Amino acid sequence: MREKSYVEDIDRSIYDFKDDEKDAYKVKAGLTPEIVQKISDEKKDPAWMQLFRLHSLQIYNQTPIPDWGPSIEGLNMDDIVTYVRPNTKMKAKWSDVPDDIKNTFERLGIPQAERKSLAGVGAQYDSELVYHNVRAEVAAQGVVYTDMESALHGEYADMVRKHFMKLVKPTDHKFAALHGAVWSGGSFVYVPKGVSVEIPLQSYFRLNAPGAGQFEHTLIIVDEDADLHFIEGCSAPKYNVANLHAGCVELFVGKNARLRYSTIENWSKNMYNLNTKRAQVEEGGKIEWVSGSFGSHVSYLYPMSVLKGRGAKMEFTGITFAGKGQNLDTGVKVVHSAPDTSSYINTKSISKDGGISTFRSSVSATKAAKNTKSAVSCQSLMLDDISRSDTIPAMDIRTKDANIGHEAQIGSISDEAVFYLMSRGMTEEDARACIVSGFADDVSKELPLEYAVEMNNLIRLEMKGSIG
Amino acid sequence: MEEQNSMKINQLPSKTWYWLGLNDTKVKWAAGAPCEICAEELSADDEITGFPEAMNTGAGKETDVLFAPEQTKNWSVSAKEGQTKQVTLSIGQGKEKVSSGKIRAAAEEGASLTVFEVFEPAQAAGQLAVRTELYAKKDSRIRLVQVMMRGEGQELLNDVGCICEKNGALDLLQVVVGKGDVYDGIWTELQKDHASLQAEIGYLLQNQQKFDVNLNVRHFGKVTESTIQADGTLMDAAEKIFRGTIDFVRGSADSVGAETEQVLLLGDDVVNKTIPVIFCAEENVQGSHGAAIGELDEETLFYFGARGMDRTQAENTMARAKLEAKIQKIGDADIEQKVKTQLAEVLDRDNR
């Protein structure tokens, strides 16, 4: 038997630094109406929001834990600290952000990226935004980029109220209800009619406190004919206790507008990532998802798009990399509910070192969705025989005027390909690495350069040594 | 009438979102009298040596109650070592409104057994449940051809289980030409090396007709192979659920599984649900699935158009052609003729 080369795990050392805990305020672990009330008071919620939170908590208590995905037994809600407020008020200048928090983001490269290539940046540390800034020329176009709390009280309060958790309702599932009860932080973006934001906006989420949950809410409204690219990055150091991320992203894409939403998720491997993302697209609009899932212990992540207006479009490009101790259940959902709508889904997944990756999807077309087109392609790569890769794609088509295509492949690195590359002088390690990065290429080429570099670092497949 | 059992059948081996309604199908079914099976060379309850005590089936455990010994008779057929044998079973609902039967078929080492099961239309509405358990021993081949020709209001529960030993093969062909709802469960275990499954399903559904399929193949042995192909047409307000699962269990190295589905949608109120699942716990395997669902593609329409056919003519030609292509593979002239006659009879005038 030839020796099998070893694909190195993602190098996490750049994320795995921890700061000392010195939070200003922390609610008790566990979840009661009192705690929810307390969060609400602390955040000076408007009255409707406080009711909304309490109502969501009721739903949370009545809703069963999902029994169809990866086990979340390791997650004890009573142990998750829902609200951790960092010891600082939100700042608009990096120099005003406390040194330890600033250092964290410096090490993650956020301020550098802002200077170079971003139109605006938000940085969330545990439950609250600590930094928010948008370039003057972008702000001058009327683009609003602020933290959710400010948005709830400011000029856009009505708009927020009109849209908040209307797309992802607390009744959708247990963790949407939880989010409704304890959400905190996140960003609000409004791009006015006809405005094209030339360079991306970015939010970066960092969870530092052990045993905490992060429940940020992102609400983006891209008005008619407007255009935006929004980037979301997430990371956390590894602790021995479970952390929970149950964020919620609601995206409203107006008539003939376009929104690209890119995510690189690299939570540490004690994270339960139960995130909900949803977009609603009006006539002629387009939502583009680019999604990389590398971190977390357990993930449930299926960005959903509702193609509501005639000619609305969706594109999804995603990669999931499940290594040791990871069970990543990711995928996509799309509902075609208007004529001439189209969706293109292209995903890749890699499983190694006992990691489990599951691609789960649904493509629905209602009777109204005449002349619908959808193409799904998913490919999975197994790097050893102790890992697992499952594909569970569903289609529910209720219009005859449809053209729905689906294809999936599961396989391993072909010996022929390795042999070919080795015959051109590569080592086996290099050859395998080369094939795996080629496999991920579809996704990395959809990312802005800095992120593609970050992703390539993440999948740096250094082939060192070998296992027998 | 007997009391009806509520049961969950055709369960997906791994659940997904409940709102899709794909995790299982709930039916009400009564346990009745034995069904009528006409055939030569079929013995009632004749023991075959070494037949597995229990076998997984596609419809699942909850249907066991329908096939309990007190409810029905067992029939069995086997091909002896090295023998080539063919039996045709004509299966009817009988005089009862509700009936069920269980058939065991075994192919001994090196044998080749072909079983034709023809589910006949009945005089009146009713429920017919039949379970077929198949056991393909080393180097044997079982060919099971199931022709489902039930009439309107005549439900059929067709439950199949199969175990293939080393180099054993199951070759399955199902053709649905009728007006009754069909619940179809198939579970195949490729237990040992080089075992294989080849499954083909063809259907043409009209009006409110339902076709609910749960096909599972589990690869245990090395170098096992499965190909699954389901092709059909939905007209009017017909509804079809196709669950197809290929499961590569750890240790099934160098196995290949491929599944394709083509559905032609012609009715304004059709419901088509498809979930092609692959589970993979082994590195050196190749699994794939593909589905094409919808109307006729432009290229096909243009070719037919260039020969003078309009859209409706092209669609009806293709719907019939898809089924004909399966009928041709039945491999028994009498049955093929019978199915063609049935097709002409059941096709509504508008759908011709």
Next chain:
Amino acid sequence: MGKNLLTVKDLTVNVEEKEILHGVNLTIGKGETHVLLGPNGTGKSTLGNTLLGNPKYNVTRGEIWFQGKNITEEPVNERAKMGLFLSFQNPLEVPGVTLSSFIRSAVELKTGKRMRLFEFRKELEKAMEVLQMDPSYADRDLNVGFSGGEKKKAEILQLLMLEPSLTILDETDSGLDVDAVRTVSAGIEAYRRKCGGSLLIITHSTKILESLMVDQTHIMVEGEIVKTGDASLVEEINRDGFGKYEKSLA
């Protein structure tokens, strides 16, 4: 339109927003044989497909008249029934429909009359003989498992049975060996004898023309007919290639 069978006026065609044909004019009389020559990728097949009404090809300007009727907006099946025939480069494979039943229903659609099976089979066998096709092909599924040459023959077989008044042969000779080209040519001659139909032969080689009487030759370069002449033009192209015409455009 006189006794012209086909008149194409200023035909301009887009494929996916890109203009491929730029104002093509062409007239074909009854019983005439025309040849359309040109380098690869120059729009010849686009013209053939557009004449038949392939919805992928979008007519943005100009008209197509056939048998005295403006058919620019007619759907493909109506054009076929009027007597326009296109032989496909890659004909469709249809499992479950036999070659003979397919041809029979096409003939019945064109004539509007039921045809007795016996008569139909007799005529089909005769036509298959001309094309040196094994009679067993009649009962095989349409083009399923046919070789490239057999598919082309199956197209010519349809031509013989349908007797269209204008036939467009789209690269029918490409990919065929010498013997197969000869057989296909024999089929085309038989068609001419049988019903005197007109021909528009699209090709980028000239092998297939050897045994045919050509009335007119058209050279197409980059979506335009740049030269029309008699049969001698074919010889000229054989000798000198398209170089001269390509340059004249530049």
